[in-house]
Amino acid sequence: MSIKTTIHPFLNDGKELHLEVDGNTVGECIRSIVQQHPALEKKMFDKKSKIKGYVEVLVNDHGIGREELAYAVKDGDSMTIIVYLSGG
Amino acid sequence: MKNGEVTLDDKELARYSRQIIYPDFGEAGQRRLKRAHVLIAGLGGLGCPNAANLAYAGIGKLTLIDCDSVDFSNLNRQTLHWEKDVGVLKVISGAAKLAEMNSKTEIVPLNVKITADNAGKLLAGVDLVMDCMDNMETRFILNECCVKEGVPFIHGGISGLEGQVTTIIPGKTPCLECIYPRGIGGGKRAPFPVFGAAPALVASLQTMEAIKLLAGFGELLAGKMLFVNGGNMEFTIIKIERKTDCEICGGGNT
Numbered sequence: 001m002s003i004k005t006t007i008h009p010f011l012n013d014g015k016e017l018h019l020e021v022d023g024n025t026v027g028e029c030i031r032s033i034v035q036q037h038p039a040l041e042k043k044m045f046d047k048k049s050k051i052k053g054y055v056e057v058l059v060n061d062h063g064i065g066r067e068e069l070a071y072a073v074k075d076g077d078s079m080t081i082i083v084y085l086s087g088g
Numbered sequence: 089m090k091n092g093e094v095t096l097d098d099k100e101l102a103r104y105s106r107q108i109i110y111p112d113f114g115e116a117g118q119r120r121l122k123r124a125h126v127l128i129a130g131l132g133g134l135g136c137p138n139a140a141n142l143a144y145a146g147i148g149k150l151t152l153i154d155c156d157s158v159d160f161s162n163l164n165r166q167t168l169h170w171e172k173d174v175g176v177l178k179v180i181s182g183a184a185k186l187a188e189m190n191s192k193t194e195i196v197p198l199n200v201k202i203t204a205d206n207a208g209k210l211l212a213g214v215d216l217v218m219d220c221m222d223n224m225e226t227r228f229i230l231n232e233c234c235v236k237e238g239v240p241f242i243h244g245g246i247s248g249l250e251g252q253v254t255t256i257i258p259g260k261t262p263c264l265e266c267i268y269p270r271g272i273g274g275g276k277r278a279p280f281p282v283f284g285a286a287p288a289l290v291a292s293l294q295t296m297e298a299i300k301l302l303a304g305f306g307e308l309l310a311g312k313m314l315f316v317n318g319g320n321m322e323f324t325i326i327k328i329e330r331k332t333d334c335e336i337c338g339g340g341n342t
Contacts, residue, residue, distance in 0.1 A: 009322060058326075062266055062329040063269040063331055082313070085251055088130050
């Protein structure tokens with residue numbers, strides 16, 4: 001499975017990151033991302049290994065809801081990891 | 089918008105002459121702004137410049153909603169609130185400045201907290217909601233109510249030198265829940281870092297969306313989220329789609 005992934009600059013020291021990863025679920029893909037870019041783990045996950053509240057994963061341009069890491073992906077899907085800037 | 093034709097007097101034609109000459113706007117666009125009723129949800133870092141921009145642009149009626157009073161820590165960015173206003177309700181402080189900016193704009197200050205119970209009533213007669221909140225919970229309440237009532241909602245958010253903007257048109261674009269369906273919750277967060285230029289920039293982008301949407305020209309950030317990063321001056325747009333099983337808007341399936 002090859003999933004085209006874009007990671008928001010907020011999570012990567014101000015630079016948007018593009019990469020292709022393998023995995024059958026969002027969780028597997030993210031594990032592959034973190035293996036390649038270990039610094040992202042702290043930015044994306046809390047101490048209980050849950051995705052942080054202000055991080056959202058979009059698959060094919062929409063949110064994936066409460067399934068999060070278990071959400072299934074297939075070859076050709078796109079994954080975009082964004083943040084929620086909630087101040088006002 | 090209000091029914092019936094509104095007219096522009098000589099002073100208004102002079103006042104707005106530099107925007108009336110914009111090719112896709114004209115006097116018709118100016119009249120549409122004058123007919124419009126816009127709700128500013130939150131009168132802080134985003135709400136102050138949005139309200140000022142819209143009053144200067146000639147919006148007919150602005151409802152201001154905020155439940156806080158001015159604090160010294162607001163003064164680096166909340167441009168309608170000045171040193172003399174510390175301790176004053178934000179909607180009162182803001183309304184006073186806006187009234188001096190444009191005496192033709194009707195200003196309605198409401199010192200209330202937006203809740204699921206009162207949101208529907210607050211949206212009555214409103215053409216557009218500017219999301220200038222500082223917490224997620226209220227944004228999701230407003231998103232749900234705007235979808236239900238069919239009122240467009242221009243979302244803005246900031247942190248540090250970064251910000252994000254999207255325009256939500258019920259029935260046509262993804263709603264906030266389509267993008268962030270996990271129900272990112274919680275009330276007001278701990279103080280977040282912010283320079284005043286960040287909300288000023290994001291608010292100006294929101295206002296541009298509002299003017300285009302109300303006057304009916306240009307291309308909107310509909311189905312798109314714009315991220316701005318003042319740290320490296322990068323602007324990024326990502327595509328966003330409706331979620332087919334969205335619990336709030338139905339993703340086009342209702």
